[in-house]
Amino acid sequence: MSEKKQKHVLGLSGGKDSAALAVYMRDNYPEIDIDYFFTDTGKELPEVYDFLNDLEAYLGKEILRIDEGKDFDYLLTNEFNDFLPSPQQRWCTIQMKLVPFEKWVQKFLDEGYEIISYVAIRADEPTREGYIPTHDFLKVKMPFAEDGLIKKNIEDILESSGLGLPKYYEWRSRSGCTFCFFQRKIEWVRLKERYPDLFEDAKRYEKQIGQTPSGKSYFWMGQDTPLETLEDPKRIQEIKDDHEKQMARYKKRMRRNSLIDIEVIDTKVMDEIYDQEEGGGACITCYK
Ligand code: SF4
Numbered sequence: 445m446s447e448k449k450q451k452h453v454l455g456l457s458g459g460k461d462s463a464a465l466a467v468y469m470r471d472n473y474p475e476i477d478i479d480y481f482f483t484d485t486g487k488e489l490p491e492v493y494d495f496l497n498d499l500e501a502y503l504g505k506e507i508l509r510i511d512e513g514k515d516f517d518y519l520l521t522n523e524f525n526d527f528l529p530s531p532q533q534r535w536c537t538i539q540m541k542l543v544p545f546e547k548w549v550q551k552f553l554d555e556g557y558e559i560i561s562y563v564a565i566r567a568d569e570p571t572r573e574g575y576i577p578t579h580d581f582l583k584v585k586m587p588f589a590e591d592g593l594i595k596k597n598i599e600d601i602l603e604s605s606g607l608g609l610p611k612y613y614e615w616r617s618r619s620g621c622t623f624c625f626f627q628r629k630i631e632w633v634r635l636k637e638r639y640p641d642l643f644e645d646a647k648r649y650e651k652q653i654g655q656t657p658s659g660k661s662y663f664w665m666g667q668d669t670p671l672e673t674l675e676d677p678k679r680i681q682e683i684k685d686d687h688e689k690q691m692a693r694y695k696k697r698m699r700r701n702s703l704i705d706i707e708v709i710d711t712k713v714m715d716e717i718y719d720q721e722e723g724g725g726a727c728i729t730c731y732k
Pocket of ligand 1: 485534536540620625727730
């Protein structure tokens with residue numbers, strides 16, 4: 445019986461885990477010829493594109509940028525009737541990440557390939573989080589989980605490769621779209637301060653929503669909380685103060701456990717600071 449030909453693919457989200465996996469595969473499994481890809485929403489952080497360029501140089505291989513040809517503006521207006529995506533309605537991930545991926549691999553499946561997709565799920569997290577294949581010949585492999593690598597190993601891999609963490613870690617905890625609704629209020633404030641133009645761009649979509657006849661009141665930050673509320677310096681200060689309080693609480697908890705005063709970079713532990721599971725509910729396709 446003839447063996448099916450195989451294609452190996454690895455999706456990069458712009459996040460640290462998938463980047464570390466690419467580095468890990470290049471360094472430990474050089475015999476596997478992997479196609480690296482990035483499903484570009486066109487609304488990613490500038491630091492994500494820089495990081496991907498650096499990674500591409502390290503891998504010595506092109507990271508294929510794939511998209512569906514329908515950008516966010518097109519989808520929002522023409523297919524979703526100005527209905528902003530939200531944690532409950534994540535049409536953005538489906539339309540801008542999963543559908544382009546599935547269309548891209550479909551042509552290989554049609555050519556008779558079996559696809560092996562490498563996903564950066566670690567040994568210290570539930571493996572059920574991996575992408576659920578939609579085709580018999582689309583298989584998922586999780587090398588970190590299989591080889592016993594945990595969170596600490598991921599940062600070590602990136603450090604020792606010379607890539608380090610993506611630069612957005614200076615102010616934000618996850619990759620993904622500039623206007624991602626999974627970011628915390630303090631991250632919105634930082635977006636406004638660091639990239640006022642991108643903040644204004646995000647606000648523009650809310651205006652669009654406000655003009656719809658049905659008067660929908662969902663905004664990026666949630667029900668009845670338009671980004672305009674961040675125009676008020678008092679509100680910004682409240683958010684910053686609250687974040688400081690949460691940080692202090694987290695540091696106290698850490699000191700109790702470790703008995704040493706450790707330096708905390710909030711973007712690395714944002715979910716823990718706010719007592720949430722890793723990812724804060726965001727889709728692994730976007731931030732892993
Ligand atoms: S990063 Fe956020 S806004 Fe962008 S596709 Fe993912 S969930 Fe949607």
